[in-house]
Each structure stands twice: as C-alpha cells, then as structure tokens.
C-alpha cells in the first residue's frame with residue numbers, strides 16, 4: 001500500500017511537471033482509472049478517449065489502454081507526444097486483421113463501403129472509408145444502409161453480425177473476434193439467470209450471438225455503465241471485461257454486479273473476462289514512461305493522413 005501511494009505521488013508530480021494528461025480505458029486497472037480521474041484526465045471508452053485526447057491542451061498524452069488507442073490519439077494529435085505504459089499491449093482484433101490481407105479483401109469487393117472497428121491498426125484504418133466504435137457503429141451503418149450502400153465490415157464478426165441483424169444492412173464480414181468477449185457462454189448464462197431471476201443482463205456486442213440474445217441491454221462500455229445506473233434493478237449480470245465493474249460500482253454503489261460466465265473460470269483461464277493486454281498497464285510502467293519519455297507512439301504521416309479521414313468521419317457523425 002505504501003509503495004502504491006509512493007508510485008501514485010510520483011506519477012501525479014510528473015504529470016504536472018511534464019504538462020501531461022492521463023487517458024485511461026474502463027478495462028485497465030482501477031488504480032490507473034482513479035489516478036486519471038483525480039488528475040484531470042479521463043476514464044472512458046475508445047470514442048471518448050479519442051475526443052478527449054484531441055481536445056485537451058496538454059503537450060503529452062499518456063494512453064493507458066491498448067495500441068490502437070495510442071495510434072488513434074497520435075493520428076488526431078500529431079503535434080502531441082503520445083506515451084503508452086507498454087508498447088506490446090495490443091488486441092486480438094488488431095492482430096487478426098493484417099493490413100495487407102485486409103487491403104486484398106477490400107480490393108476484391110470494390111463496390112462496398114469499408115467500415116472498420118476502432119480496434120484495428122492505423123494501416124487498416126487508412127484503407128477504410130469509415131472507422132466506428134461500438135457506441136456509434138450501429139447508427140453509422142444504419143445511415144449508410146439508408147443511403148443504399150453495401151458494407152464491408154472488419155474485424156469483429158460478432159459485432160458485425162449484431163449490427164447486420166439490427167439494421168438489415170448488406171454486410172460482408174471479416175471473421176475476427178475479441179478473445180475476452182468470445183469466451184462468454186450463453187448456456188451457462190441462462191443457468192446464472194435462473195439463480196438471479198431479478199438481475200438485468202448487460203452485454204457488449206463483441207460477445208457471441210447466444211449471449212447477446214439473453215441481454216436486457218446491448219451496448220458499448222459507456223452505454224452499459226449508463227444502463228447500470230438508470231435501470232430499475234439492484235442486480236446485474238455483466239458480459240464484458242471485468243475492469244468495467246470498478247466504474248459501475250462507483251456509479252451505482254448500492255447495486256450488485258456479477259461477471260457473466262466464461263468457458264473457464266478465473267483460476268484456469270488467464271483471459272477470462274479480463275483482457276491480458278489491458279492488464280499490461282500498471283503504475284510502475286506508467287511511472288517509468290513518464291520518467292524516461294520512452295514508449296512513444298509513432299504513425300507514419302501518409303498512413304496517418306488517410307486513417308484520419310475515416311476517424312474524422314465518425315467524430316463528425318457523433319458530434
């Protein structure tokens with residue numbers, strides 16, 4: 001505890017000294033979320049993180065999350081220094097969507113509007129017409145569908161088929177998945193629902209269709225937190241990364257949150273309900289990058305210029 005307090009103190013001081021601000025995702029360690037909150041940074045989903053980083057006047061952004069979030073911050077603010085606690089923190093969706101293979105896929109379907117999820121590399125975004133996050137993906141695809149467009153979607157197949165079902169759009173799906181959400185299980189969730197008959201079920205649409213089908217609310221992380229506060233229930237079963245429970249519990253202190261069942265339990269399965277890459281963000285490596293200025297995110301300017309078009313389209317749509 002003493003060591004933690006000391007680390008936090010040093011981080012607070014260095015953030016000030018270096019005119020830096022901490023931008024953290026809901027899935028990272030609760031210490032980092034608290035620190036971001038209390039030092040004037042932000043704790044949020046990837047859409048808000050992007051917007052906050054872009055609009056903040058700090059010279060340096062320290063992005064506690066995974067690589068695509070750092071890259072998006074750099075693309076939106078090329079003049080800022082973007083640091084990340086661990087440059088190896090990535091995402092199974094990003095890893096499963098190689099830029100060259102993706103470009104070939106797009107080339108063979110030139111009639112389709114290319115919509116990619118935020119959880120992709122800068123190079124993949126550079127090949128896209130639109131980038132979306134889970135909070136606005138559905139609305140954007142619905143709008144494109146209303147304009148008569150056919151969609152090529154990548155990389156998350158579960159989110160893609162959820163949006164496809166909701167909007168009725170013609171969508172060709174890349175077959176990627178999130179290794180955390182893919183582990184949630186519908187059959188076991190049904191059993192848990194019987195044990196907690198009054199509980200409402202909150203599900204992130206990166207989860208498999210069998211889990212989404214049992215949801216009371218399907219939404220992005222921010223939308224699920226809002227539902228936890230606003231819904232008239234005292235118990236909730238939550239199918240997304242368990243890092244989110246920290247914020248849910250703060251926002252709704254008198255309610256009870258239960259993580260939805262996964263294939264393994266937390267003793268046998270390292271990525272069950274918690275992202276191993278988000279978990280690479282800690283107080284120690286955060287302090288280290290602030291001290292050394294190491295782990296800067298760079299995106300080559302040609303890729304950044306192209307990717308920014310797809311990102312800005314979403315930001316303008318969501319404004």
Ligand code: CIZ
Pocket residue numbers: 044045046047118119133134135178206220221
């Ligand atoms: O699973 C993720 O990485 C999410 C939900 C990112 C986001 O949009 O905040």
Ligand code: SF4
Pocket residue numbers: 027066090091092093119178179180181206241275276277278
């Ligand atoms: Fe990627 Fe899933 Fe981790 Fe989010 S939780 S960063 S989608 S692997």
